[in-house]
Amino acid sequence: MTPGATKLVPMNANASRVALLGLGDMGAAIARAWLAAGHAPTVWNRTAARARPLAAEGATAAATPAEAVAEADLIVTVLLDDASVRATLDGLDLAGKDLVDLTTGTPAEARARAAWAAGRGARFLDGAILAVPPMIGGPGARILYSGDRAVLDAHETALTVPAAPAYLGPDAGFAALHDVALLSAMTGMFAGIEHAFALLREEDVAPAALAAMLAPWLTAMTGHTHGIAAHLESGDYTKDVASNLAMMVRGNATLRRTAEEQGVSSELLDPYFRLMERLVADGRGKEGTTGIVDLLRA
Numbered sequence: 001m002t003p004g005a006t007k008l009v010p011m012n013a014n015a016s017r018v019a020l021l022g023l024g025d026m027g028a029a030i031a032r033a034w035l036a037a038g039h040a041p042t043v044w045n046r047t048a049a050r051a052r053p054l055a056a057e058g059a060t061a062a063a064t065p066a067e068a069v070a071e072a073d074l075i076v077t078v079l080l081d082d083a084s085v086r087a088t089l090d091g092l093d094l095a096g097k098d099l100v101d102l103t104t105g106t107p108a109e110a111r112a113r114a115a116w117a118a119g120r121g122a123r124f125l126d127g128a129i130l131a132v133p134p135m136i137g138g139p140g141a142r143i144l145y146s147g148d149r150a151v152l153d154a155h156e157t158a159l160t161v162p163a164a165p166a167y168l169g170p171d172a173g174f175a176a177l178h179d180v181a182l183l184s185a186m187t188g189m190f191a192g193i194e195h196a197f198a199l200l201r202e203e204d205v206a207p208a209a210l211a212a213m214l215a216p217w218l219t220a221m222t223g224h225t226h227g228i229a230a231h232l233e234s235g236d237y238t239k240d241v242a243s244n245l246a247m248m249v250r251g252n253a254t255l256r257r258t259a260e261e262q263g264v265s266s267e268l269l270d271p272y273f274r275l276m277e278r279l280v281a282d283g284r285g286k287e288g289t290t291g292i293v294d295l296l297r298a
């Protein structure tokens with residue numbers, strides 16, 4: 001601890017004794033949220049220099065992962081990927097402790113981590129952060145959790161500080177699966193946004209002016225998600241279809257020609273267009289786009 005720094009103490013005798021492993025952008029934001037809320041985490045980072053500013057703010061900096069977890073009952077990892085979590089936790093005594101992994105990973109990695117933790121006598125909860133670092137500790141941040149509910153119950157006070165928790169069930173892979181579903185949807189949306197900017201790139205139009213039109217348009221279109229859900233639940237893919245596939249595939253030709261006229265590649269849109277065309281060729285032109293969900297599983 002830096003000389004002269006104020007050492008924080010846990011808020012009450014039952015407060016979680018937290019060890020936070022990983023002080024990248026996200027880990028540091030979580031540490032600061034805990035410090036601001038009066039918690040006193042012990043922190044460790046592979047590159048020790050990143051722990052120093054947090055020690056100056058009241059955290060206890062540990063020299064090794066083993067030192068960080070020794071007195072902790074809650075261990076939180078926020079590392080780059082599953083391999084770095086494995087490398088960091090390797091050989092630690094986790095018996096009787098609770099492990100929460102907020103590192104982004106796949107469902108299989110989370111399930112394997114749950115089995116690994118159980119083999120070491122630790123309870124395990126996987127978490128997926130739905131926020132960027134500046135949102136941590138604010139009202140818009142959420143963390144999806146799955147795995148051992150008892151971990152969330154035991155440490156709810158500490159775990160609620162960085163972000164509102166949403167528990168998805170005992171399958172440790174579920175938080176990661178939902179996280180990746182949301183990130184995948186976002187990726188497709190970003191692809192469309194970038195294509196739109198490319199179309200107007202050479203015109204005398206301020207990008208901010210296009211952004212001002214795009215953002216509300218995309219927001220208005222999000223109702224499509226509920227339409228797809230209703231189709232998948234009822235099995236009737238023609239119900240309440242506002243824009244049918246046959247019409248949309250015609251429109252796609254206009255989107256492709258416009259891209260060509262503007263000297264823009266349609267490579268971000270083409271794979272999606274091809275799936276729509278397959279459905280129309282199968283005689284499903286009166287449906288909406290829901291059939292693509294089934295094509296992707298085939």
Ligand SMILES: NC(=O)c1ccc[n+]([C@@H]2O[C@H](COP(=O)([O-])OP(=O)(O)OC[C@H]3O[C@@H](n4cnc5c(N)ncnc54)[C@H](OP(=O)(O)O)[C@@H]3O)[C@@H](O)[C@H]2O)c1
Nearest residue numbers: 022023024025026027046047079080084103104129131132
């Ligand atoms: N930033 C975001 O917007 C965001 C949003 C949601 C979820 N997340 C997730 O949060 C996690 C951390 O993200 P971040 O933004 O904090 O990343 P970051 O700033 O790149 O930090 C990566 C952290 O992992 C550590 N690390 C990397 N390889 C390691 C290894 N082999 N052994 C030990 N430590 C290792 C780094 O230590 P060094 O300092 O020594 O390099 C650093 O503490 C990721 O899984 C990310 O997907 C991030």
